[in-house]
Structure formats: structure tokens, C-alpha cells
Amino acid sequence: MDFIKVSSACPKTRVGDVDYNISNILDCINNANKNSSKFIVFPELCVTSYTCGDLFLQDYLLNKSLNGIHEILRATEDKDILIAVGAPLLIDSILYNCAFLLFKGDILGIVPKSYIPNYSEFYEKRWFTEGISIETYEINLPFQKNIPFGTNLIFSSNIANFGVEICEDLWVTIPPSSYLSLMGANIIGNLSASNELVSKMNYRKSLILNQSARGICSYIYSSAGVHESSTDLLFSGHLLISENGSLLKENERFQRENEVIYSYIDVFKLRAERMKNLSFRDASKFTGKKPYTINFKFKTTSIEKFDRFIDKHPFVPSSKKEREERCKEIFNIQSSALAKRFEHTGSKKAVIGISGGLDSTLALLVIVKTFELLHLDKKNIVAITMPGFGTTDRTYNNALTLCKELNCDLREINIVDAALQHFKDIGHDKDIHDVTYENVQARERTQILMDLANKEHGLLIGTGDLSELALGWCTYNGDHMSMYSVNPSIPKTLVRYLVKYVADKESNDTVSNTLIDILDTPVSPELLPKDSNGEITQKTEDIVGPYELHDFFLYHFIKHGSSKERIFFLATEAFKGNYSNAEIEKCLDKFMWRFFTQQFKRSALPDGPKVGSISLSPRGDFRMPSDAAPWK
CATH class of the missing domain: 3.60.110.10 (Carbon-nitrogen hydrolase)
Structure with a gap:
């Protein structure tokens, strides 16, 4: 190695x-x-x-x-x-x-x-x-x-x-x-x-x-x-x-x-x-x-008793002080970049879809900070919650509380009837919960947001993060698309700390408690129906694997061009005692397959700021053909 x-x-x-x-x-x-x-x-x-x-x-x-x-x-x-x-x-x-x-x-x-x-x-x-x-x-x-x-x-x-x-x-x-x-x-x-x-x-x-x-x-x-x-x-x-x-x-x-x-x-x-x-x-x-x-030549360079520290979370500083400094810096980069886009376009309003999940929460917090920077009225932040088949009371109520406490223009548009009509239009059985069932909802939400942004003469702000882009865990021309995105180079493991930073340092008690509950909510697109108790049934990490593993894979794959064999070695050292080798290997196989097959989504990304050493922007750090064969 x-x-x-x-x-x-x-x-x-x-x-x-x-x-x-x-x-x-x-x-x-x-x-x-x-x-x-x-x-x-x-x-x-x-x-x-x-x-x-x-x-x-x-x-x-x-x-x-x-x-x-x-x-x-x-x-x-x-x-x-x-x-x-x-x-x-x-x-x-x-x-x-x-x-x-x-x-x-x-x-x-x-x-x-x-x-x-x-x-x-x-x-x-x-x-x-x-x-x-x-x-x-x-x-x-x-x-x-x-x-x-x-x-x-x-x-x-x-x-x-x-x-x-x-x-x-x-x-x-x-x-x-x-x-x-x-x-x-x-x-x-x-x-x-x-x-x-x-x-x-x-x-x-x-x-x-x-x-x-x-x-x-x-x-x-x-x-x-x-x-x-x-x-x-x-x-x-x-x-x-x-x-x-x-x-x-x-x-x-x-x-x-x-x-x-x-x-x-x-x-x-x-x-x-x-x-x-x-x-x-x-x-x-x-x-x-x-x-x-x-x-000259060493007789052997084999590794014995490997004791070098391999960071499980390479995107996240280990010390609390450094994490807080990093979070403050990232918020400044995000808000300053968004402020430039508002100044350039002359827009006075922002439109954002709020789900009660981590990524849209972070994006909303960035918009609020940007409006404070530009001395704009927060009532010009048009926050849309769009309940669907899988929306739970927990995420719905968190979205409402957060937007009200932040003094946004909160609106609700239920997408169930529109989705059912679309199923009828394209001849899809509403009881077949396949990718069509899921993506109809994602694209309906994006259509609403785009059209409202036009109506309000505002900018639709995207919410997707770096981890989702790496895995292609977004609907093409659905939540994949926006007029400007603020989270595209922030991995999921770091999103959590950014939200936690705001909860601890820049919030009143109600906002802080709401943010903490959002952090405790399982990551989910909530596109499949909830269970009989009204709880989330579709948990992202149960499907694609733990985000901490995917972020680790992504860091070493992009940052250093590490081979799959080397990434596996590093991961087994870093996550020793957390995951078995078999679990790591299975997740790594999934990462490689999804990373290569989903490049076409990254090739059509909206603009968004780079905040760390890794970006998958096709205009910046990473250029890859959309039809490259996945590495095995």
C-alpha cells in the first residue's frame, strides 16, 4: 500500500x-x-x-x-x-x-x-x-x-x-x-x-x-x-x-x-x-x-503492526474548537457565494423546498444568513413544504416550526393529488412503489418550486449535498436541479456538524430544539408510504449503506486517487470494530458502481460554491465521462 x-x-x-x-x-x-x-x-x-x-x-x-x-x-x-x-x-x-x-x-x-x-x-x-x-x-x-x-x-x-x-x-x-x-x-x-x-x-x-x-x-x-x-x-x-x-x-x-x-x-x-x-x-x-x-533496495517493505491513525471522518475536524471554526468558515463561504448570486441577478426572493430533513435545513440556514448579510427581509424567503405519500408528522412539524421561527414566508402545497393525476396520465399503478412512483413525487416538487420561483421573481435554491451527488442519490431533473445550489461540496458527515453548530451557537431555544430533532431523524427522501404508526419506512442508509463509509470512500478516491484495494485496506483499519470487512466490502462495491453509473447527473449540475478540498463540479475539480466502466 x-x-x-x-x-x-x-x-x-x-x-x-x-x-x-x-x-x-x-x-x-x-x-x-x-x-x-x-x-x-x-x-x-x-x-x-x-x-x-x-x-x-x-x-x-x-x-x-x-x-x-x-x-x-x-x-x-x-x-x-x-x-x-x-x-x-x-x-x-x-x-x-x-x-x-x-x-x-x-x-x-x-x-x-x-x-x-x-x-x-x-x-x-x-x-x-x-x-x-x-x-x-x-x-x-x-x-x-x-x-x-x-x-x-x-x-x-x-x-x-x-x-x-x-x-x-x-x-x-x-x-x-x-x-x-x-x-x-x-x-x-x-x-x-x-x-x-x-x-x-x-x-x-x-x-x-x-x-x-x-x-x-x-x-x-x-x-x-x-x-x-x-x-x-x-x-x-x-x-x-x-x-x-x-x-x-x-x-x-x-x-x-x-x-x-x-x-x-x-x-x-x-x-x-x-x-x-x-x-x-x-x-x-x-x-x-x-x-x-x-x-538501493530494501529487502522488504511489508507492513507489520500497522499503527498509523486513519481518520474515519476525514471531512470533519476531530477537535471541537477546530470543527466550530470550520463550520463558521463554511457558512461564510456559502452565504457569501449566494449573496453574490443575488446581487448579480437582482433577485430579492429565495424559494426553497423544506422537508424537515438535514440538507434542506442546512440550505435554509444558509439563505437566512445570506439575507441577513444583504439586509433583506426574511419574509422574502419563500419556504415551501410539500407533503406527499411518505411525509411523516415528525418531519412535517419540524419543517413548519423551523420556518415560522426563522420568520420565513411559509407555504404548504400537498402533492398527493398531483402525483395521483400524473400516475393516471402515464398509466402507472399507484400501488407499484417503484422508481417511477418515487421520481414522480420528486419531479412534481421541483416543478412547483421552479414555477413558484418564476412567479415570485426569485431564485430556487438547491439543497443536495456532496454525498448524494457522489452516489447519484437524487432524481435527475428532480431534486437534482435548481437555480443555485449551496451544499454541493459538503458531505453528509459534515452537514450534521454544520446544523449542530447553528443549533449550539446561533439559535434560540425553539430553533435549537427543532434542529436537534432534525439531526436525530433518520435520513430519508420520504417517497415511500409511512408505516401504520406514521413512521419513516424508507431509510437511505439501509438502502445504500452508511454515509460515513461512503464519505470515507469518496475522500480517498477523489483526494488521492486511491485504488479500490487501497480504499478497502484503509477502511478496514479506520473502522475496525465498527464494521466487518464483509460489510465494508459490500458498501465499497455499491459506492463504486453508483459513483461510475451516476456521473451523468453530476455532468449537469447547477452552479454552487466549493467549500473544501473536494468538489465534483464538472466545471471545476472533476471531469469524468458519463459512460466509464465501474471499477471492480
Whole structure:
């Protein structure tokens, strides 16, 4: 599935004690290897320790450092893990601060630090020379010949491409990792020694997350720890693993023992994001740099004890605070977009069909907010409730209460007689409850709404959401059609939170209680007759499957172009304990069939705003032939 486990490590060190340091480095490598990690990043100059000062000018320390690298090589010949470890290296009387990339007993390449800080508390130019201008050439060491040396090295494996930079390189205007990313590296390691100052941690973290987003890469950061010299500075051993702007793992700083953190990286997702981001592709043409690629191969990249968190509800933020901020932002987007349409058309009235269900409720709330924004009288919101064969007292009464409390122009038009007449006109038996029976009602309602919008010189506002569009769960030229739609890029799982947000934050008690009851009502088009107790008989999720599964499938299918096999794997991990594999597979089969066969409905969508990262608009994000074969 193109996941790879990586790690960031901070070993205990003694300043200038290479033997001690190597022992702890090997301890971290062994732990990472036992945990199936394939890439481990260590701090800057950890073989010697970072704070050696003028000891870096001593031949003894430099020779001990090289011997330490050789010792790591001998000890890891049988380990299927790429190691990035920091050490000084003297080449032709010039000393470099380097990252050594080691794999199965060989040095794959050596990367010098591009930028050498020499300001504030840093005086590295006293010892080291910058490597920014070094194009790759080969060097010889006593125990290995022809080792690639340079700042443009890409280490290409059978699953991912790796690159490294060192500490200060991240803090400059254009970090070397930007070029490495554009040259193909999708996992970047940073070997660092960043001291602690008040609030520096937050800035450092923001740099790392932003760089991983800018490079559409994973960024693995490892900084020197508390056992460095504290003569003037204190280091904390800060470890972070990020991916495309998201923090996957972070340690608790100031630890005093060897520490290794782990995370699975989704290489497939990174490649998919880069493939879609044409600006990233275009930028790669202008780097002025050519990569030097070093190929190697992991023996195995199979997933063991997969423990990466897979969000069951990728459209919905997990924290309450973030959800509320997201909901407020979405309402602003929806209402501002609708306001523009009213200003452009000169319309003063909105027409909407109100069923007492979630989607029409959300659309009505957006219209109310828009009218407040434009200082329009809410009596110009013409809300039509149209009871039919399946309308229950619960949804009917909720619709009435909501519209009255919001001061709308509430009207009722019963469609039963019109539907019965239409059955007679087309020769359909009213007792045959098939798709014709259902769609006659949906189209009758849309006809009423369209004609009333003309009569009132208003705009008919559509209510359908993203999940329904993905599944084609709408009647073509029925509820599928409107003059402007406000929910087309909001999935069902998020619709609930938007309605809940209004209930909690922007409603009086009566409206709030009504919204809560709407949230508790089963999702249904109410097109089939109610039961003997007057309850809903047609429950959408009993027919098509749980919306939380469909939204999950949709997110990974559209966002990352995931295969059916990959979506199934992710879903079984995310919904473990909620649904059986058989239930997930059945629902996924239904999603794929409906998504492909119902594209013709999406090809004829009315206008509507994009509010999130996924839209199925044929004019915007998603263009698909209506007759593509469903994937199996």
C-alpha cells in the first residue's frame, strides 16, 4: 500500500566521546530495526556530539569519528534500514559538517551542510565550510572507495526517494530540501542541533510543518539532546515527523535516555498530491539543479503492526474548537457565494423546498444568513413544504416550526393529488412503489418550486449535498436541479456538524430544539408510504449503506486517487470494530458502481460554491465521462 515506517532518534551523548556515542546510536538503530523502521534520522554531528568546539580541529577526534562510522557499518550489515547519521568529515584540509547515509554495511553517500550559521550563539564557520555549491563528486575513505559527496544526492529505493539537509539549511530563504523535493525526494531528513530558547520550539515546528507542505513531502527532524555541553546553550532532543503539513509524531522534549519515535509515511498520498499539483511539477523545471541518484533496495517493505491513525471522518475536524471554526468558515463561504448570486441577478426572493430533513435545513440556514448579510427581509424567503405519500408528522412539524421561527414566508402545497393525476396520465399503478412512483413525487416538487420561483421573481435554491451527488442519490431533473445550489461540496458527515453548530451557537431555544430533532431523524427522501404508526419506512442508509463509509470512500478516491484495494485496506483499519470487512466490502462495491453509473447527473449540475478540498463540479475539480466502466 506504499506505506513506509520511519523514525527519528536522539541518542545519549558525551561530548567528544565517540565510543560512548556510537554505542547509543547503535542501540537506537537496533530498536528502530526491531520496530520495522526503514529510515532513521539522527542529530547533527551526533557521532562526536555537536558542542565539541575547537576539538573539531583535533586530528584525534576526526579519526575517531571516521572509525565510529566504520563501526556502525560493520554492526548494521544485516539490517534492512537506511541510516542518516551526523559526523564531521575532513576532505583536502577542508572540514565539513556532514550527513552520512548508511545502508547494509555501505556508505551510500555523504551530504555536507549547505549553510553554516555564524550569528548570535552560532560560530560554526570557525570550524566548518559550507557545501552549498558542491556538485557531486566521489571521495575515498580508508574503508570504502568512490563514495558520492554533494548536496544534490537523492537516495532512491523501491518505495520512496530520500534526501537530507542539516539544521540551518531549513532556516534559510530557500532550503535545500525545496530543491531536493523538486528533484524527486519525497522523504526528507533533517539532522539538527537546535538549541532551546523561550518560544523557539513553536517557530521550529512551524518551519518543519510548512516545509513538508511546501515540498509535498514527509519531513523527519532530529535535534541534539540534553547531554550536549551546556556551557552556554541547552538542547532538548526535539524529534518530529511530519507529512505534507500535518504533524504525525512528536516527542516530549528534554528526555535523558535514548529515544526513538516512529510513524508510517503514506508515500502513495505524497505522490498523488504531487501528480495533481501542476505548479509543483512546473517548478521542477526551473531548479537549475540536477539530481545525483543513488539506487538501493530494501529487502522488504511489508507492513507489520500497522499503527498509523486513519481518520474515519476525514471531512470533519476531530477537535471541537477546530470543527466550530470550520463550520463558521463554511457558512461564510456559502452565504457569501449566494449573496453574490443575488446581487448579480437582482433577485430579492429565495424559494426553497423544506422537508424537515438535514440538507434542506442546512440550505435554509444558509439563505437566512445570506439575507441577513444583504439586509433583506426574511419574509422574502419563500419556504415551501410539500407533503406527499411518505411525509411523516415528525418531519412535517419540524419543517413548519423551523420556518415560522426563522420568520420565513411559509407555504404548504400537498402533492398527493398531483402525483395521483400524473400516475393516471402515464398509466402507472399507484400501488407499484417503484422508481417511477418515487421520481414522480420528486419531479412534481421541483416543478412547483421552479414555477413558484418564476412567479415570485426569485431564485430556487438547491439543497443536495456532496454525498448524494457522489452516489447519484437524487432524481435527475428532480431534486437534482435548481437555480443555485449551496451544499454541493459538503458531505453528509459534515452537514450534521454544520446544523449542530447553528443549533449550539446561533439559535434560540425553539430553533435549537427543532434542529436537534432534525439531526436525530433518520435520513430519508420520504417517497415511500409511512408505516401504520406514521413512521419513516424508507431509510437511505439501509438502502445504500452508511454515509460515513461512503464519505470515507469518496475522500480517498477523489483526494488521492486511491485504488479500490487501497480504499478497502484503509477502511478496514479506520473502522475496525465498527464494521466487518464483509460489510465494508459490500458498501465499497455499491459506492463504486453508483459513483461510475451516476456521473451523468453530476455532468449537469447547477452552479454552487466549493467549500473544501473536494468538489465534483464538472466545471471545476472533476471531469469524468458519463459512460466509464465501474471499477471492480
